[in-house]
Amino acid sequence: MKKKIRIAIANKGRIKQPTMDALARAGITILEEERTYVSKTSDPRYEAIFARANDIPVYVHYGAVDLGITGHDLILEREANVLELLDLEFGKATLVVAVPESSPINRVNDVPALTRVATEFPNITRKYFEKQGKQVEVLEVSGTAELAPKLGLAQIIVDITSSGETLRKNKLRVIGTILDTTSRLACNKIAYRTFEKEISELQSKLRGEA
Amino acid sequence: MFKFQDFDGKLLALRAEMTAPVARIVTTRMQSAPEPIRLFYVNNVFRYNQSYLNREREFCQAGVELVGCNTSEADGEILALLISSLKQVGLKEVRIDLGHASLLKDLLDTAEIDKQQKVAIQALLACRDSVGLKKLMEQNSFPSNLREAFIELSCCRTLNELSSVSLSGSKYDKANKQLESLAELQETLNDYKVEDMVFFDFSLTKKIEYYTGMVFEASVPNLGLPLGSGGRYDKFIEKFGKLDLPATGFALEIGKLLQALTAQGFEIPKNTRTKVIVASKFRNTAVEAVKTLREAGVIASLEVTRRSLEKTIEYGKIMETDYVVSVDSSLEAPVTVYDIKASTSKKVTFKTFLRDLGGQP
Numbered sequence: 290m291k292k293k294i295r296i297a298i299a300n301k302g303r304i305k306q307p308t309m310d311a312l313a314r315a316g317i318t319i320l321e322e323e324r325t326y327v328s329k330t331s332d333p334r335y336e337a338i339f340a341r342a343n344d345i346p347v348y349v350h351y352g353a354v355d356l357g358i359t360g361h362d363l364i365l366e367r368e369a370n371v372l373e374l375l376d377l378e379f380g381k382a383t384l385v386v387a388v389p390e391s392s393p394i395n396r397v398n399d400v401p402a403l404t405r406v407a408t409e410f411p412n413i414t415r416k417y418f419e420k421q422g423k424q425v426e427v428l429e430v431s432g433t434a435e436l437a438p439k440l441g442l443a444q445i446i447v448d449i450t451s452s453g454e455t456l457r458k459n460k461l462r463v464i465g466t467i468l469d470t471t472s473r474l475a476c477n478k479i480a481y482r483t484f485e486k487e488i489s490e491l492q493s494k495l496r497g498e499a
Numbered sequence: 500m501f502k503f504q505d506f507d508g509k510l511l512a513l514r515a516e517m518t519a520p521v522a523r524i525v526t527t528r529m530q531s532a533p534e535p536i537r538l539f540y541v542n543n544v545f546r547y548n549q550s551y552l553n554r555e556r557e558f559c560q561a562g563v564e565l566v567g568c569n570t571s572e573a574d575g576e577i578l579a580l581l582i583s584s585l586k587q588v589g590l591k592e593v594r595i596d597l598g599h600a601s602l603l604k605d606l607l608d609t610a611e612i613d614k615q616q617k618v619a620i621q622a623l624l625a626c627r628d629s630v631g632l633k634k635l636m637e638q639n640s641f642p643s644n645l646r647e648a649f650i651e652l653s654c655c656r657t658l659n660e661l662s663s664v665s666l667s668g669s670k671y672d673k674a675n676k677q678l679e680s681l682a683e684l685q686e687t688l689n690d691y692k693v694e695d696m697v698f699f700d701f702s703l704t705k706k707i708e709y710y711t712g713m714v715f716e717a718s719v720p721n722l723g724l725p726l727g728s729g730g731r732y733d734k735f736i737e738k739f740g741k742l743d744l745p746a747t748g749f750a751l752e753i754g755k756l757l758q759a760l761t762a763q764g765f766e767i768p769k770n771t772r773t774k775v776i777v778a779s780k781f782r783n784t785a786v787e788a789v790k791t792l793r794e795a796g797v798i799a800s801l802e803v804t805r806r807s808l809e810k811t812i813e814y815g816k817i818m819e820t821d822y823v824v825s826v827d828s829s830l831e832a833p834v835t836v837y838d839i840k841a842s843t844s845k846k847v848t849f850k851t852f853l854r855d856l857g858g859q860p
Binding site for chain 1 (some may be wrong): 594596622626627628638698700718721722724725746
């Protein structure tokens with residue numbers, strides 16, 4: 290039997306629904322989502338896997354799945370060597386550097402040496418500050434980085450924001466932008482060779498062509 | 500690369516690949532060797548690998564180098580050897596994706612664009628995004644013949660299809676020569692009858708900068724990472740001292756081959772040789788029995804502890820041994836053979852036992 294094409298989808302969060310909608314428009318409807326490891330889809334050539342969005346780049350890199358839909362920021366953070374086949378244009382967000390409103394720091398350039406930065410994005414953060422010529426201490430947290438300054442854990446944070454609401458609520462002020470991100474269709478390099486015909490068909494359907 | 504300091508402050512590094520060590524050996528210890536030189540290695544290399552699955556730093560590589568020749572016959576031999584090696588280990592659906600190290604670079608250089616746009620074009624090529632590619636080339640006012648060539652090259656999947664691509668104008672001389680060399684390679688691959696397994700990929704470039712001609716990766720559909728890679732490097736060995744020594748070769752990662760074999764359902768064949776433990780209080784006879792059994796191709800071991808026969812049989816069971824043999828003061832006397840799988844025992848002569856095992860007495 291011919292191998293099915295596996296596509297990884299975020300199992301929760303704000304990009305889950307838009308991902309399912311986009312795939313449905315491209316003719317791939319998830320048939321059985323609840324509590325299954327591999328879900329069948331309406332297109333017999335594809336099966337879906339639900340995974341944590343920040344693990345998807347790694348799954349795709351190693352070919353555990355052939356395709357995955359996840360954020361550009363997460364692909365960079367996990368340093369996954371994958372093909373970003375398509376910008377799906379949803380899940381728009383910005384990775385920013387933020388400080389408490391009361392902080393004397395107004396620009397990234399003002400960040401003193403050895404400042405502690407709390408973030409879920411240690412790799413991107415480290416590279417960003419290195420490029421700015423700033424020596425900082427990166428504190429990796431696995432969520433709610435915005436609490437770190439309140440708890441005295443860090444003076445600044447690097448976090449993802451879409452509306453700015455969470456930052457405002459936590460009395461944080463943006464002092465720099467690292468990157469803009471959207472959801473991408475990521476593809477394993479070898480899977481692209483194996484399934485070129487099917488995958489380029491999906492690509493153009495997701496683009497709204499054909 | 501792993502780097503550290505020697506006790507006198509000198510910088511040391513662990514080899515990250517084998518091509519540089521091979522180049523060193525060729526230039527220092529094989530200076531009078533007739534060319535071409537064919538070399539192979541199976542060796543460990545050390546790399547820091549960004550991996551969330553395992554923290555391996557040491558990898559076993561098997562590779563070959565053909566030094567002193569820059570013909571398409573040499574490249575063809577390397578590719579054919581790569582394919583037959585992969586088949587020989589038992590892999591199915593093997594494919595090679597092949598590009599040219601400097602074709603894309605040389606063509607981009609004629610277009611006079613900045614580095615950032617070069618990167619953008621390479622990314623679009625890798626995704627075969629012809630719409631995006633056309634748009635970007637138009638924005639950067641690529642000449643129309645170059646635009647067409649880019650689109651055509653990005654659509655070519657076999658070396659055969661390359662024959663339709665050519666660019667007129669002297670600034671494309673280099674690129675045209677590279678296209679010709681790829682066409683020649685295709686003819687060689689036809690002779691080896693491996694042309695069906697070799698695919699063209701215009702976007703394929705390697706991070707390692709020493710390649711000058713073909714570059715390639717081997718893969719199977721069941722594994723998401725390349726099994727190995729290689730290419731032609733004509734200007735690399737001269738850095739080690741001996742001038743003008745073109746070369747071509749490949750390296751395979753043994754760990755990846757094992758992963759791919761497992762993914763394809765390959766089972767490592769079980770050892771079918773018979774295992775025997777010889778136990779006796781007559782050590783000289785036991786030693787002789789073990790020696791005779793080994794000479795007959797049996798995996799034999801001596802019971803070196805002084806435990807009871809029951810304990811030896813128990814041990815033999817866990818170790819998946821076939822027989823425990825208890826010998827007397829001489830091999831001429833009958834021996835007691837315990838068949839561990841059948842849980843039976845019998846008294847036979849040593850000769851009969853050996854004959855039943857299929858060995859020569």
